[in-house]
Amino acid sequence: MSLRELYQEMIVDHGKQPRNFGLLPEATHCEMGYNPLCGDKITLYLVTNNGVIESVRFEGVGCAISVASASLMTESIKGKSLGEVETLFQAFHALLTEGAERDDAVLGKLAIFAGVAEFPIRVKCATLAWHTLKAALSK
Amino acid sequence: MTVVLSDITSFRKDFPIFQAENKGKPFVYLDTANSAQKPKQVVDAMSDFALHAYANIHRGVYTHSSDASQKYEAVREQVRQFIHAASVEEIIFTSGTTESINLVAACMGGAHWQAGDEVILSEMEHHANIVPWFFLKEKIGVVLKVVPITGSGELNMEAYRELFTSRTKMVAVTHASNVLGTVNPIKEIVAIAHQHGALVLVDGAQAVSHKKVDVQALGCDFYAFSAHKLYGPTGVGVLYAKRQYLEKMPPYQGGGSMIESVSFSKITYAKGPQKFEAGTRNIIGVIGLSAAISYMQSIGISHIADYEDHLLQQLEHKLRLVPGVKIIGNPKSKVSVLSFVCEGMHPHDIGTVLDHEGVAVRVGHHCAMPLMERLQVPATVRVSLGLYNTKEDIDALITGLWVAKRILG
Numbered sequence: 001m002s003l004r005e006l007y008q009e010m011i012v013d014h015g016k017q018p019r020n021f022g023l024l025p026e027a028t029h030c031e032m033g034y035n036p037l038c039g040d041k042i043t044l045y046l047v048t049n050n051g052v053i054e055s056v057r058f059e060g061v062g063c064a065i066s067v068a069s070a071s072l073m074t075e076s077i078k079g080k081s082l083g084e085v086e087t088l089f090q091a092f093h094a095l096l097t098e099g100a101e102r103d104d105a106v107l108g109k110l111a112i113f114a115g116v117a118e119f120p121i122r123v124k125c126a127t128l129a130w131h132t133l134k135a136a137l138s139k
Numbered sequence: 140m141t142v143v144l145s146d147i148t149s150f151r152k153d154f155p156i157f158q159a160e161n162k163g164k165p166f167v168y169l170d171t172a173n174s175a176q177k178p179k180q181v182v183d184a185m186s187d188f189a190l191h192a193y194a195n196i197h198r199g200v201y202t203h204s205s206d207a208s209q210k211y212e213a214v215r216e217q218v219r220q221f222i223h224a225a226s227v228e229e230i231i232f233t234s235g236t237t238e239s240i241n242l243v244a245a246c247m248g249g250a251h252w253q254a255g256d257e258v259i260l261s262e263m264e265h266h267a268n269i270v271p272w273f274f275l276k277e278k279i280g281v282v283l284k285v286v287p288i289t290g291s292g293e294l295n296m297e298a299y300r301e302l303f304t305s306r307t308k309m310v311a312v313t314h315a316s317n318v319l320g321t322v323n324p325i326k327e328i329v330a331i332a333h334q335h336g337a338l339v340l341v342d343g344a345q346a347v348s349h350k351k352v353d354v355q356a357l358g359c360d361f362y363a364f365s366a367h368k369l370y371g372p373t374g375v376g377v378l379y380a381k382r383q384y385l386e387k388m389p390p391y392q393g394g395g396s397m398i399e400s401v402s403f404s405k406i407t408y409a410k411g412p413q414k415f416e417a418g419t420r421n422i423i424g425v426i427g428l429s430a431a432i433s434y435m436q437s438i439g440i441s442h443i444a445d446y447e448d449h450l451l452q453q454l455e456h457k458l459r460l461v462p463g464v465k466i467i468g469n470p471k472s473k474v475s476v477l478s479f480v481c482e483g484m485h486p487h488d489i490g491t492v493l494d495h496e497g498v499a500v501r502v503g504h505h506c507a508m509p510l511m512e513r514l515q516v517p518a519t520v521r522v523s524l525g526l527y528n529t530k531e532d533i534d535a536l537i538t539g540l541w542v543a544k545r546i547l548g
Contacts, residue, residue: 003491003492003495003542003546004546007492007546007547012546015488015547016483038486038487038502038503038518039504039511039517039518040487040517041517061517062485062487062517063485063486063487063488064484064485064488064547119491121491122487122491125487
């Protein structure tokens with residue numbers, strides 16, 4: 001496993017210039033996520049309407065993996081139904097923690113995180129945003 | 140035994156871990172402040188004792204047990220000499236620095252203090268010297284006061300003097316910062332505290348492996364340290380407590396060995412350190428601690444310190460040449476521990492790249508979250524040196540940082 005497979009250009013790019021970054025005053029859901037091991041913090045804002053994620057933004061500080069994961073997650077879930085989001089969550093989680101085959105058809109751009117599975121200590125960085133999303137939607 | 144500076148690298152061969160490669164490269168271990176690697180001498184001493192001389196202590200009338208007891212008690216005397224305590228009675232074996240501090244917090248504070256009594260801590264404390272005192276805040280309403288640090292990463296001594304009131308019971312402060320390396324002026328801290336009738340506990344976890352400690356010269360009332368940062372085993376440590384407090388403190392845990400007599404209506408406790416050593420102790424660990432102290436003394440602690448200081452200067456010099464690197468703090472007196480951040484790269488990512496290059500550093504908050512808050516950084520990269528490090532190790536770190544910049548920059 002080379003470092004380039006972990007730090008793919010898209011990950012480094014989203015880590016440095018996260019998309020959908022900032023406050024969302026009209027949020028219907030807001031949740032904070034925290035990884036005490038490395039100090040990564042994320043606040044996720046969502047607007048859901050009729051079971052669809054209409055808009056999503058996040059704020060926070062963290063390593064390249066956690067920021068890029070949050071950034072790409074916001075791009076992936078925007079406009080999706082809660083059911084589709086759940087499918088994405090399961091696929092992403094399985095990719096990183098269960099050694100599942102990468103399913104590009106389901107994951108789309110998120111498949112670039114496949115390399116993280118080879119770095120067990122960094123898996124929590126990549127899944128922080130997703131666990132925060134899950135917590136936000138469960139409220 | 141005198142060792143000249145350049146000779147010390149020959150001791151690296153005593154550490155078998157460095158004979159194996161790490162990811163196809165030499166293993167570069169720059170995390171000694173977290174836990175030191177173990178020389179063969181320490182492991183051999185533990186193994187010999189466990190395989191050929193083992194029995195429980197203070198219990199048997201048979202020879203093996205009495206020999207083991209003698210060996211164990213001889214280490215108490217060795218530790219007394221190592222930190223120059225006045226009496227062997229003042230040396231309590233614990234499971235480590237954390238337990239040593241918890242013991243003092245529970246048995247001094249928990250047993251004797253009232254709501255409104257005060258403890259002075261510092262902004263650079265490890266969680267191990269914060270949480271046990273916080274327990275007392277929650278349990279009995281003890282007030283925690285905090286000495287701020289200056290921009291150079293030293294204690295603000297002016298502010299420290301101002302924190303005392305008639306309710307100040309204890310000052311609990313680290314001898315050397317595990318993040319910044321800062322060596323605190325313990326003698327001065329103790330003199331001021333004693334003027335106000337407060338006691339002083341010193342967290343010596345980061346200091347004992349780098350400098351000669353003399354608890355009588357420091358004047359502190361309690362001194363805590365761990366064997367594992369001293370090239371010894373995990374799970375064993377020391378609490379030095381001035382004799383008068385051994386009487387004052389109730390037992391920490393109840394069990395075998397810490398009693399004089401037990402009935403269902405009355406129990407009398409053992410005197411001296413045994414009162415705080417309930418149950419079967421980490422006997423093999425104590426033998427390992429002994430070997431670790433002997434090992435360090437055979438090289439010479441001041442030689443180790445001089446050598447590490449020499450490497451630390453090279454490290455600082457080379458780090459400053461890497462664009463974007465910011466070394467945190469610039470204390471006048473420090474041990475070989477250094478923290479830095481690098482613009483545009485998160486410490487966690489740097490740590491992963493360095494690991495890939497065979498270089499082990501610690502990244503994160505280093506169990507010092509209040510200090511991270513004060514420094515306004517979420518995390519740092521920490522490099523800490525031991526007697527086995529070489530200038531090649533430092534070069535490998537610098538090379539690794541350039542790789543990180545290429546990948547993450």
